[in-house]
Structures are given as structure tokens and as C-alpha cells.
Amino acid sequence: MTTITSIRSICTAPADIRLVVVKVETSEPGLTGLGCATFTQRPLAVVEAVDKYLAPFLIGRNVSEIEDIYQSAQLSSYWREGPVLNNALSGVDMALWDIKGKQAGIPVHDLLGGKCRKAARVYVHASGNSIDETVDQAQQHIENGFTHVRLQSAVPGQSTYGTNTDLHTHETIDGPTTPQNVFGPADYVRLAPKLFEVARDRLGWEVELLHDVHERIPPYLAIQLARDLEPYRLFFYEDALPPEEIEYFRQMRQQSSIPIAMGELFVSLKQCMPLIEERLIDYIRVHLSMIGGMTPARKLATICEAFGIRTAWHGPGDCSPIGHAANLALDMVSPNFGIQEFTPYNQATLDVFPGCNNLRDGCIWPNDRPGWGIEIDEALAKEFPFPDHPYNGAWPAIRDRDGGIIRP
Numbered sequence: 001m002t003t004i005t006s007i008r009s010i011c012t013a014p015a016d017i018r019l020v021v022v023k024v025e026t027s028e029p030g031l032t033g034l035g036c037a038t039f040t041q042r043p044l045a046v047v048e049a050v051d052k053y054l055a056p057f058l059i060g061r062n063v064s065e066i067e068d069i070y071q072s073a074q075l076s077s078y079w080r081e082g083p084v085l086n087n088a089l090s091g092v093d094m095a096l097w098d099i100k101g102k103q104a105g106i107p108v109h110d111l112l113g114g115k116c117r118k119a120a121r122v123y124v125h126a127s128g129n130s131i132d133e134t135v136d137q138a139q140q141h142i143e144n145g146f147t148h149v150r151l152q153s154a155v156p157g158q159s160t161y162g163t164n165t166d167l168h169t170h171e172t173i174d175g176p177t178t179p180q181n182v183f184g185p186a187d188y189v190r191l192a193p194k195l196f197e198v199a200r201d202r203l204g205w206e207v208e209l210l211h212d213v214h215e216r217i218p219p220y221l222a223i224q225l226a227r228d229l230e231p232y233r234l235f236f237y238e239d240a241l242p243p244e245e246i247e248y249f250r251q252m253r254q255q256s257s258i259p260i261a262m263g264e265l266f267v268s269l270k271q272c273m274p275l276i277e278e279r280l281i282d283y284i285r286v287h288l289s290m291i292g293g294m295t296p297a298r299k300l301a302t303i304c305e306a307f308g309i310r311t312a313w314h315g316p317g318d319c320s321p322i323g324h325a326a327n328l329a330l331d332m333v334s335p336n337f338g339i340q341e342f343t344p345y346n347q348a349t350l351d352v353f354p355g356c357n358n359l360r361d362g363c364i365w366p367n368d369r370p371g372w373g374i375e376i377d378e379a380l381a382k383e384f385p386f387p388d389h390p391y392n393g394a395w396p397a398i399r400d401r402d403g404g405i406i407r408p
């Protein structure tokens with residue numbers, strides 16, 4: 001029997017984004033696994049949950065019992081779920097899938113039933129401080145072979161999600177009263193249709209365009225914007241509503257034909273069920289480590305298949321290459337795969353994580369090595385410590401013109 005001998009967190013930021021990876025070591029010499037536990041706004045809380053709680057609870061367990069380890073570790077806190085505990089659990093869970101693949105000598109996608117496509121088509125981000133800058137970036141992506149592009153453009157003078165005016169992407173934070181913290185929902189919903197009008201004029205109709213509202217506007221404006229964007233035939237319209245307002249999806253569905261994507265803020269499989277059961281969304285966007293890892297995510301993918309909902313797993317920069325590999329494993333085996341969000345790696349990330357999945361022709365390609373087929377160079381990872389940040393990675397407040405708080 002192969003048992004767990006050590007569980008520990010590794011913190012690194014090769015692209016200046018706080019990543020947490022969990023390494024599980026075993027009684028079999030040289031057999032180790034890696035899992036993604038990245039919650040970039042609360043990374044240190046996840047590290048504590050892994051090192052102080054999961055490690056003592058799970059050392060000595062049989063590595064082959066992934067489902068039982070998942071269930072027992074989750075219940076060991078009595079109060080369960082939430083992004084901190086789920087990410088900690090995901091770190092261990094994904095590492096055990098990595099180990100199982102290495103023991104079998106096959107990639108995780110083969111453990112899950114085998115490939116039903118050759119590669120996963122991705123979408124990338126075009127984010128500008130003006131409409132023209134955004135569309136220029138999209139043009140560049142298309143020239144580089146991408147077929148799906150998310151467009152985000154700043155409202156002049158405001159902190160707008162997905163652009164470099166947004167404070168959480170800034171290295172320095174001046175506090176909640178600077179003009180950059182301001183975001184006017186009405187200003188934004190006036191600008192967004194213009195962005196897509198210009199984009200269709202300049203880019204044509206063959207490229208697939210996407211947009212992320214990031215839950216920043218009230219429900220009535222989200223429904224209005226869905227209707228206003230309909231003429232531009234978006235691939236999907238993302239996070240128009242926050243998790244607290246999911247009842248409004250029923251109204252959005254009744255009033256608009258726009259394809260709807262939702263889910264990166266969900267922290268459990270069960271939370272997704274009302275939207276799935278009523279077929280109120282077209283794409284599920286869960287962040288795998290936020291719901292606890294591969295074990296719950298593979299069940300979610302299959303549930304969605306039964307309801308005709310496609311997958312579009314969350315894949316921003318605050319997802320480690322191990323997390324991206326887990327996304328890709330599900331992309332490869334799911335008949336209901338829709339699209340994969342992806343953020344191309346910088347050279348430092350490629351060096352810290354040897355074996356990263358290849359990006360070419362607008363797709364990511366599995367490496368076909370056992371497990372995730374990705375390792376971590378721990379000595380090099382230490383050379384990229386978490387960058388200094390006044391709130392250790394937490395997002396600053398964003399406010400409406402009257403000072404009222406806006407969702408991030």
C-alpha cells in the first residue's frame with residue numbers, strides 16, 4: 001500500500017500573481033503529486049488550512065482512496081466548503097489524481113475515460129483603456145491564431161473590470177477615495193454596446209467575441225445590457241449577475257436570447273444546481289479549485305452534460321499551470337466541452353513549472369505524460385516570492401460615484 005507521507009504548500013508568483021500549489025509526497029520513493037490551491041486574494045489562509053489541518057489529518061492515508069479522502073477531509077472541519085477550505089482540499093485532491101495517473105502510467109484524462117477531442121479551444125483577453133485599444137489587441141490575437149476573444153474596455157476615468165484601469169491589477173493602491181476606484185454602472189452599460197459595434201465593424205463576424213460583466217451592475221441593468229448586446233452575437237455573456245441574485249437569471253432568460261455563462265464565484269457543486277436544473281445558463285464557469293478540485297468538478301461536468309450545458313472552466317492568470325492542466329483534462333474528456341479561458345504563460349512560469357501544456361493554433365494541447373505531466377522546480381519557485389502588497393493580495397474597494405460599494 002502506498003501512503004501519504006507529507007503534504008505541504010508551495011507559494012510562488014512567477015507572473016507576479018500569487019499561486020499556491022500543494023505537493024503530496026508518498027511512501028513510494030520519487031512518487032509525488034501536485035495540486036492547485038490558488039486563492040489569490042487569501043493565499044496565506046489556504047496555506048494554513050493545508051499545512052496545519054489537512055497534513056496532520058491525511059498523512060498515513062492510502063493514496064488510492066481519492067473519493068474517501070475527499071469526503072473525510074471535507075467533513076473533518078464539521079463546517080465545510082467556502083473558498084479557503086475548498087482550495088486547500090483541491091490542492092490535495094488534484095495531487096492525488098496526479099499520483100494515480102503516475103501509478104497507472106497514464107495521463108489524468110485517460111483515467112477519466114480518454115480524449116474525445118484533440119485539443120481544447122481557448123479564448124484570450126483583449127483589454128484596453130479605450131475601445132480602439134481593445135479592438136487593436138483583439139486584432140492582434142486573431143492574427144496570432146486565436147478564434148475567441150473576450151473584449152473589455154475602460155470607461156474613461158473609471159476603474160473598469162478587466163482593463164488596466166482596474167485597481168486590483170495595479171501594483172500600488174492609493175485607498176478608496178482616488179478617482180480610479182470609481183465605477184459608474186450606468187456609464188459602463190452605455191459604453192459596452194459601442195465597444196461591440198466597433199469590434200464587429202473592424203473585426204467582422206467570424207471571430208467569436210465574449211464579455212465579462214464581473215457582477216458589477218444591478219440586475220435590471222444586467223438584463224438591459226443583455227438585450228443591447230444581442231445584435232453583436234456574443235459567444236457568451238459572463239457573470240452578469242452575482243451569486244446572490246441568481247433568481248434574476250430566469251428573467252434574463254425570458255427577455256434575451258444571449259448565451260449566458262456563470263459560475264466562477266460558486267464554491268460548491270450544489271450551488272450550481274438551480275441554474276443547471278432550469279437550464280438558465282449555457283456555460284458553467286466554475287473555478288475548479290474553488291469548489292474543491294477534480295473530484296467534485298468531474299461530477300459537475302457530467303451533471304451539466306445531462307442538462308445540455310457546456311463547460312467553460314475559469315482559467316485566468318490566478319490559476320496555476322496545475323489548475324490549468326486539471327481544466328484541460330476535463331476539456332479533453334467532456335462531450336459537452338464549450339471553450340476554455342486561458343492566460344498564456346510568461347517565461348518564468350514555464351521555467352518554474354516544467355511540462356506546461358502547449359498553446360498553439362488557438363488551442364491548448366495535452367502533454368500526454370502520466371498524471372498532469374507537469375512538475376515544479378522548487379528552488380526556482382522560491383526565487384519568485386509573493387510580491388509586496390498592502391492587503392496581501394486582497395482587492396481594494398471599488399465605489400459608485402456616491403461612495404456606495406460596487407462588487408469587484
Ligand SMILES: [Mg+2]
Nearest residue numbers: 212238239264
Ligand atoms: Mg470572469
